[in-house]
Structure formats: C-alpha cells, structure tokens
Amino acid sequence: MDELMKAYVRFAGLARLWLAAPLMAGTLSAGAQTVLTDPTKPPPEAMLAPGAESVPAAPAGPQLQSVLVGAAWRGREVAVIDGEIVRRGETFRGAVLEKVGPGEVVLRKNGKAQVLRVFPETAGKENRK
The missing domain is CATH 2.30.30.830 (SH3 type barrels.)
Incomplete structure (x- = not known):
C-alpha cells in the first residue's frame, strides 16, 4: 500500500507539471509581445x-x-x-x-x-x- 501511495503522488506531481507547462509557455510568450497600456485610461469615446x-x-x-x-x-x-x-x-x-x-x-x-x-x-x- 505504501508503494501505491508513492506512485500516485509521483504521478499526480508529474501530471500537474505536464498540464501547467503549456499554460506557462503561453503566458511567457504572450507577455513578451504585448505593449504596456494604461488599464485605467478611459476609451477614446x-x-x-x-x-x-x-x-x-x-x-x-x-x-x-x-x-x-x-x-x-x-x-x-x-x-x-x-x-x-x-x-x-x-x-x-x-x-x-x-x-x-x-x-x-x-x-x-x-x-x-x-x-x-x-x-x-x-x-x-x-x-x-
């Protein structure tokens, strides 16, 4: 039972990394391409x-x-x-x-x-x- 729990914890940790990696990569690449704008500035209209x-x-x-x-x-x-x-x-x-x-x-x-x-x-x- 102890070995089964260790395997589950290892699998859960790897699964989180596997799922989070594409999200992190998309966030980093999107952040590098955007221009800073003032979020509080009202629209021109x-x-x-x-x-x-x-x-x-x-x-x-x-x-x-x-x-x-x-x-x-x-x-x-x-x-x-x-x-x-x-x-x-x-x-x-x-x-x-x-x-x-x-x-x-x-x-x-x-x-x-x-x-x-x-x-x-x-x-x-x-x-x-």
Missing part, C-alpha cells in the same frame, strides 16, 4: 464632448504615460514613454531623456528639446474653482 461625433485623433508624437521621481538628491528619475521604461540619460528613439520632473519630461534630439506631459490636454490651462 469617453473623451468626447457632449454632441461631438468623432473620436479625437491620437497625438502624432510619443506619449508620456508615467513619471517616477525619487525624493532624495540624485534619486530615481524614470519615465514610461509609449510603454517603454526610460531612465534619465538614456535614449528613446534617438532622443536623450534630459530632464524628468513631476508630470513632464524633456527629450533632446539633434539639439531640439521636446517636452512631454502626462496630461497634455490640460497643459497651459489654469485650475479654476
């Missing part, structure tokens, strides 16, 4: 003004999705641009990430600076109460 008929066009340039700025001097300065993690001083599509601040970053390419904001549609607007 939700951004329409009342009475508007078409979806606003997507911005032509890169999109700043997130910024992480450390509190300490020379702390962590990281941006997520078009789903790609970029640290200050690294390059993104040929442009150097020059400055990382709360809500915006500066990319420099061929001597020209490009400012990206997390919320570009509110840039320059004042908060009125």
Whole structure:
C-alpha cells in the first residue's frame, strides 16, 4: 500500500507539471509581445464632448504615460514613454531623456528639446474653482 501511495503522488506531481507547462509557455510568450497600456485610461469615446461625433485623433508624437521621481538628491528619475521604461540619460528613439520632473519630461534630439506631459490636454490651462 505504501508503494501505491508513492506512485500516485509521483504521478499526480508529474501530471500537474505536464498540464501547467503549456499554460506557462503561453503566458511567457504572450507577455513578451504585448505593449504596456494604461488599464485605467478611459476609451477614446469617453473623451468626447457632449454632441461631438468623432473620436479625437491620437497625438502624432510619443506619449508620456508615467513619471517616477525619487525624493532624495540624485534619486530615481524614470519615465514610461509609449510603454517603454526610460531612465534619465538614456535614449528613446534617438532622443536623450534630459530632464524628468513631476508630470513632464524633456527629450533632446539633434539639439531640439521636446517636452512631454502626462496630461497634455490640460497643459497651459489654469485650475479654476
């Protein structure tokens, strides 16, 4: 009886591995091919003004999705641009990430600076109460 239990436990363990292997392989390969998107961002249709008929066009340039700025001097300065993690001083599509601040970053390419904001549609607007 002892040998029968050992054989059953061995078989059950191998069966779990055999069943889990294809699932794990599919998860790993699917994760490597997907682009990171903001799961909390509403669909473009939700951004329409009342009475508007078409979806606003997507911005032509890169999109700043997130910024992480450390509190300490020379702390962590990281941006997520078009789903790609970029640290200050690294390059993104040929442009150097020059400055990382709360809500915006500066990319420099061929001597020209490009400012990206997390919320570009509110840039320059004042908060009125």
